[in-house]
Amino acid sequence: MSPGGRQETLPYGRCCGRWHQGPTRLQAPDAESLMRSRYSAYVLGLHDYLLDTWHPDTRPATLAPDEPGLRWLGLEVRRHEPRDDDHAMVEFVARCKLGGRAQRLHECSRFERNALGQWLYLDGQFRD
Template identity: 65%
Template structure:
């Protein structure tokens, strides 16, 4: 069976772009020089979802604002399958503040789960960071 080239692998965030041209580019830039280069809060949200799917804990911690960043993050539970991300709304309040409402779906142990959240983001030194969110 022929392998799919890495450039053809769809991005987990659901953008319809190949991973390497979407969240993968943001993840790689962070791996190369430690900078978060998401151009918007929505792009950071998508890249964080993809990082959850791919267990990229260093990226997740770095993309969390220092004031709310957890000391540690645990990898995905064995058997957890992320099923998709749907962005409901992206609002930019000003140049440094934005919110993103989303639904993330997953499945664990045969049970489906939905996480519905409105996340708050802040931009500092040209980089967007996840601040916190309201789960409903």
């Protein structure tokens, strides 16, 4: 967070790009970093990355294409709570616009670190 309580905006390469490609692909250091990289992957349409960072027990076989006209507007991470060395929860709000209507997705997501040390999205519960 920056002074004044605002979340700092980092350039793509320093924030999420390094987890999407190259030698550090799939190596987000914690659940919050993985959450941010997954949001960016949704924005950029990186479906392979989304599937690769989804826990195999809950991962869908494929991802449906985005709705035509869907535009992501921003991500606010509200909480990151490590539960132990290999489990964490991230609460976030993602905002988007579809068909001219603003929408928000508020979720508490669970993450688990696998035997290779990679954080994976396990599942989430929607909030009002």
